[in-house]
Amino acid sequence: MTTPQLTLYNTLTRTKAPFTPLDPSNVRMYVCGPTVYDFAHIGNARPVIVFDVLFRLLRHTYGAEQVTYVRNITDVDDKINARALRDFPNLPLNEAIRRVTERTEDQFLSDVAALGTLDPTIQPRATDNIAEMQTLISDLLAKEHAYNAAGEVLFDVKSMPDYGQLSGRNLEDNLAGARIAVEAHKKNPADFVLWKQSADNEPGWDSPWGRGRPGWHIECSAMSERYLGQTFDIHGGGLDLIFPHHENEIAQSRCAHGTHAMATVWMHNGFLQVEGQKMSKSLGNFVTINDLLQTGAMGGHAWSGDVLRLAMLMTHYREPIDFSVKRLDEAEGKLRDWQRAARDAEPSDTEAPDEAVITALSDDLNFHRASVAIDALAKLAGREGGEAFKARLAATLTFLGFGLDTLLTSDDGWVEPPHIAAAIAQRLEALNAKNFAEADRLRDELAEQGIALMDYKDPETGERRTKWESKR
């Protein structure tokens, strides 16, 4: 079977087009990662999950060793400084910052691992790439795309004739907005900082322009160049990064290198609301990945990471999502159906994921269409003689980053709490004595604990058996 042609929507051209890697033996993707100052929220999880699916698809299409995926860790930022001062007021600043960034980075990595994501090939930190950033800034100054003013190095947007291509805005539009505070030392209000000076109580690095720290966009230009080259295939992130972040990355990289493109395809995931409202701390509906994994912040109980993953993928990545308990319930039900259907699949290293799933994903990551194919597969797997379908279903779920038994309970040697086994045995005794009232009482008692019983006949002996699952 031939591999379907991958097509992707490109923000740069606002169209969907066939994807052709610059070098099929090394397909290169860069995704903007977290700024490590606080728990990642559920909105942060979306690009992580979406681009993980793309990473998996690229590995499937071009070969696992032929894909390089870089996701950075931003560990220099004024929000980090503020957090360090707040949380560790008695430590020296550098030590306090290190505590904040290490703790937050560890939390992020364990959160996203729970979401079923593969590790990116490389996860560079901004602070390990300061020298590279300085080289870029020097190049920009040498080519007169940047200037030094009031102790800052600024990018001169007027020096780039086609600035604004990605976001579809021009400098006049930006001026029309007129809400940008015009700073006197800027030649143009849209000019942005490449390097700024640090006070003694701020983190800083020595540079030709004095002790200071990098601006907000330069790190991605530096790290993508270092690990992926001056021009690479795919650059991804959230919708909100189109402007100014990605626009300015493009400006820096292209002007420094004299290239006509930084990345061929620019992909942006849509935004997310929580229960129909914009997520914000003031509304009190700010939900972190960790809240969902560990607490009852949404729906009164914790959720499995792969349920969060499916809830996120149920909607096309470019569409807005209303993240809600109802959605999570639906995702959990669907994933449980899939896991049940794949139960007892023969383990196999050679079984390939379902072709219809690959085809659907190859059409600009149409995950929902893929899930329809999985539904069909699950139905076939559940039937008599569905062994081959089971194996393919299991391979498909694994390929997509879902667990095979995270939602299963009493079957497959799942650990059964003794009190449940005892109650089930008692109930079967009552049933054999035709004492239905007592049997129903026991069943209700378990139901109150969230344990749902299901009776069925043993296929061999015709005897009544009872299985259970936790039900919320």
Added chain:
RNA sequence: GGCCACGUGGCGGAGUGGUGACGCAGCGGAUUGCAAAUCCGCGUACUCCGGUUCAAUUCCGGACGUGGCCUCCA
């Protein structure tokens, strides 16, 4: 104010210039001590107004609505 997305049945969500995808929920049936699970069956939706067309939910224009960006933000 400028720029950019998007508006499909109770909900989620594909897709298409011409016989209502699919899932969840719901309803009916089989099965069951009763349930659950499972299986079978059931749904005349495409924001509004114009235009193009033999034919539009699908193409074009406008209106309205929602969301995003223009300031750190996934």
